[in-house]
Amino acid sequence: MNFEELTQLAERERAAQHAMPFQIHVCAGTGCHAAGSEMVAKALEGEVARSTLKGKVLVKCVGCRGLCASGPIVEVEQQQPNAEPASVLYAHVRPEDAPEVVRSIGGEPVERLFLDTNQPFFTRQLKIVLEDCGKIDPERIEDYIARGGYRALFKVLDEMTPSEVIDEITHSGLRGRGGAGFPTGLKWATVAKANPQRYPTYVPPGVQSQKFVICNGDEGDPGAFMDRSVMEGDPHRVLEGMIIAGYAVGANQGYIYVRAEYPLAVKRLRTAIRQAQRVGLLGNNIAGTAFSFNIDIRLGAGAFVCGEETALIASIEGGRGLPRPRPPYPAEYGLWGCPTLINNVETLANIAPIINRGAAWFASIGTAKSKGTKVFALTGQVKNTGLIEVPMGITLREIVFDIGGGIPNGRKFKAVQTGGPSGGCIPEQYLDTPVDYESLTALGSIMGSGGLIVMDDSTDMVEVARFFMEFCMEESCGKCIPCRAGTAQIHHILTKFQTGRATMRDLRLLEELCDVVKHASLCGLGQSAPNPVLSTLRYFRHEYEAKLRSDGYAYGHANGAAEEALSHVQ
Amino acid sequence: MSVVTLKINDQDVSARDDATVLQAAREAGIHIPVLCYLEGLSAVGACRLCLVEVAGVNRLLPACTTRVQEGMMVQTNTPRLQNYRRHIVELLFAERNHVCAVCVANGNCELQALAIEVGMDHVRYDYMFPALGVDLTHERFGLDHNRCILCTRCVRACDEIEGAHTLDVLGRGAKARIVTDLNMPWGESPTCTSCGKCAMACPTGAIFKQGSTVAEMVHHPEKLAFLKVARERREWRV
Incomplete structure (x- = not known):
């Protein structure tokens, strides 16, 4: 496929869509899918076929619309000449609502829904990563191309050298969305410069590449579903980002590492790869150039630690998912000993828009050091749970109270946890902090991959810390001692607090142990595991102190009893 | 190959540019405590006892896997590192049932020696007392999970020196165990060559010769390095 053919395909698809004056988009993200959106889509299709609008309405399943709390979500779009289509959104649609929805097309919207x-x-x-999510049919490459998909790839292949691509990404200021916030351009440049011969390699036969691109889709945080929504709702955007990355760093083989718990994402990625191969956007000699790139999928077997890059590489290689010490970093010594670029799903989804609209446009969004937008999975005690994308620098208060709609059931806000099990809890007085990598780190939390858990005033913060520590303890790989034995001891001490057996000595030991685990552990899992405890100790210490032993032995001796004993000795 | 110079504990040290900080320190006579590292086996950086402070790096780095660099400034024994080492040894003692008084390796145990070295005179954590078994199905050796610290020295010796890869780790986190083959009794393992290299490598009383009683089990970890070097130099006389 060359650029003319791409343009023709896009034109044909747009013409076909415009021939339909109306479109019904049924959200098929996992949230809505679980709420029965498949039945709703079937009912709507049947109703359209029976109605007078037959042949004028296109019913399609699309990716996540964000407001998962109100699913299944259905959008009715009406084409308008020379303008964006007019649309009406319906929430909580049931199959039996289909006749009413179809009857309302072209007239007044259904008030009830x-x-x-x-x-x-x-x-x-502000949607960049999710701009097409919920608009296109994730199972049709034509729909993605009709909305301008794969134009960035052609721009890169036809007009730019690999180093120009890397410069563009560097100037955009994009940072890794997996959590650590490493500058993406710098990472790409390191891999591009890395010498594949520097370390001994052990590439298996049949794999034709000296460098690799890996897409990290092993999203394991409890309550996080950003990457899943992107992979399910707009898989071609991830593929396009990977192919551009492969061109920039000189890799010919890519792997997408997805958790096996995301069957829908895996299915849609597989479909997307097959479609891209069929039209010649993946495989040998892409778009008639000398550049070849293939993508394979590797499934994770449910270990949280495999989201850590060196453990992920070990897992792709077929070994146990254990991290190894860095340096050397995967950029120099990665998959099968070759220089390897590992980027998160969301990072790669940002690539095509940056190439299309330019680094300056991207750099104009966000704060001085954190550019662009961030996708968050908003969950917990908040009215509008779901998937949101906001510009960097927005305050936590805006996210929780404006976008999230505040706390339900008339309760009060207590804390918001960012960064999943490795993040910290941020209390009310810091809600006006702008969301960027540095500010969150300064508060003892992290950006993380983007889970946001809101807690109301009924939440027991010690229990929150214990819950997340239990998760880290269960998910510790067991390789290094501070993480394996340390998380188990922290969990044990927190359990003592919850059962009223803790003393002041336990509180001091807890603080010391958190410091050891944070600084002595091998990989990111152990290094960030104490964050929930440290942040709750910092902001909610009184809750820990209130849970010390109530029988007078909290400080090591019973009040009064000790003095009496001493006087007896004297 | 070229030579680099660096400072370890304010002492000038020179080393080959492909050496690790641990090798450079050992050559200069500077002691860094280790547990999972064993000369002759690959380094995994798992026990975190050899962590050192490197000027300009805000993380602690394991000496066993960190390569030396020109002008590096390394500190190996600061109060902070001493504190972390004591905690790590304490965590190990609390994790499983390390009862020296009835252990075959009493007096010949690297964990015990390390506890004395780092000054760990008592354990502040609650003992976990996990219920663990002992595998005595092998005719010559025994595997006592109560004493195991999961350093994986036996796993690497079995794989890298003997080439059998009978031993490996099952499970993750605190539930991890050393297993033989596909988690079968050691005595039934079809791959074990009964070479005893695992028993040489073990730093504690976890792998021992059958028939040894309290304080009788003496390990020979130095033999593995000897084997490896001798093999590389083809020193065998037939």
């Missing part, structure tokens, strides 16, 4: 898109949940968001 109507969802106002002028509320802050929609207006305060």
Whole structure:
């Protein structure tokens, strides 16, 4: 496929879509899918086929619309000449609502199901990664191409050298969205410069590449579903980012590492890879150039630690998912000893827009050091749970109270946890902190991959810390001692607090142990595991102190009893 | 190959540029405590006892896997590192049932020696007392999970020196165990060559010769390095 053919395909698809004056988008993200969106889509299709609008309405399943709390979500779009289509959004649609929805097409919307898109949940968001998510059919490459997909790839292949691509990404200021926030351009440049002969390699026969690109889709944080939504809702965007990355760093083989718990994402990625191969956008001599790139999928077997890059590499190689000490970093010594670029799903989804619209455009969004947008999975005690994308620098208060709609059931806000099990809990007085990598780190939390858990005033913070420590303890790989034995001891001490057996000595030991685990552990899992404990100790210490032993032995001796004993000795 | 110079504990040290900080320190007579590292086996950086402070790096780095660099400034024994080492040894003692008084390796145990070295005179953590078994199915050796610290020296010796790869680790986190083959009794293992290299490598009383009683089990970890070097130099006389 060359650029003319791509343009023709896009034109044909757009013409075919415009021939339909109406489109019904049914959200098929996992949230809505679980709420029965497949039945809704079938009912709508059947209803359309029976109605007078037959042949004028296109029913399609799309990716996540974000407001998962109100699923299944259905959008009715009406084509308008020379303008964006007018659309109406419906929430909580059931199959039996289908006749009413179809009858309303072209007329007044159904009041009962109507969802106002002028509320802050929609207006305060800025969508780059998710711009096509919920608009296109993730199982059709034509739909992605019709909305400008793969144009960035052609721009890169036809007009740019690999070093120009890397410069563009560097100037955009994009940083890794997996959590650590490493500058993406710098990582690409390191891999591009790395000498594949520097370390001994052991590439298996049949793999034709000296460098590799890996897409990290092993999203394991409890309550996080950003990457899943991107892979399910817009898989071609991830592929396009990977192919561009492969061209920039000189790799010919890519792997997408996805957890096996995401069957829908795996299915859609497989479909997307097959479609891209069929039209010649993946495989040998892409678009008639000398550049070849293939992508394979590798499934994770449910270990949280495999999201850590060196453990992920070990897992792809077929070994146990154990991390190894860095340096050398995967950029120099990665998969099978070759220089390897590992980027998160969301990072790669940002690549095509940066190439299309330019580094300066991307760099104009966000704060001085954190550019662009961030996708968050908003969960917990908040009215609008779901998937949101906001510009960097927005405050936590705006996210929780404007976009999230505040705390339900008339309760009060207590804390928000960013960064999943490795993140920290941020209390009310810091809610006006802008969301960027540095500010969150300064508060003792992390950006992480983007889980945001809101807690109300009924939450027991010691229990929160214990819950996340239990997760880290279960998920510790067991290789290094501070993480394996340390998380188990921290969990044990926190359990003592919860059962009223803890003393002041336990509190001191807990603080010391958190310091050891944080600084002596081998990989990111252990190094960040104490964060929930440290942050709750910092902001909610009184809750720990209130749980010390109540029988007078909290400080090592019973009040009064000790003095009495001493006086007896004297 | 070229030579680099660096400072370890303010002492000028020169080393080959492909040497690790641990090798450079050992050659200069500077002691760094280790547990999972064993000369002759690959380094995994798992026990975290050899962590050192390197000027300009905000993380602690394991000496066994960190390559030397020109002008590097390394500190191996600061109060902070001493504190971490004591904690790590304490965590090990609390994790499983390390009862020296009835252990075959009493007096010949690297964990015991390390506890004395780092000054760990008592354990502040609660003992976990996990219920663990002993595998005595092999005719010559025994595997006592109560004493195991999961350093994986036996796993690497079995794989890298003997080439049998009978031993490996099952499970993760605190539930991890050394297993033989596909988690079968050691005595039934079809791959074990009964060479005893695992027993040489073991730093504690976890792998021992059958028939040894309290304080009788003497390991020979130095033999593995000897084997490896002798093989590389083809020193065998037939």
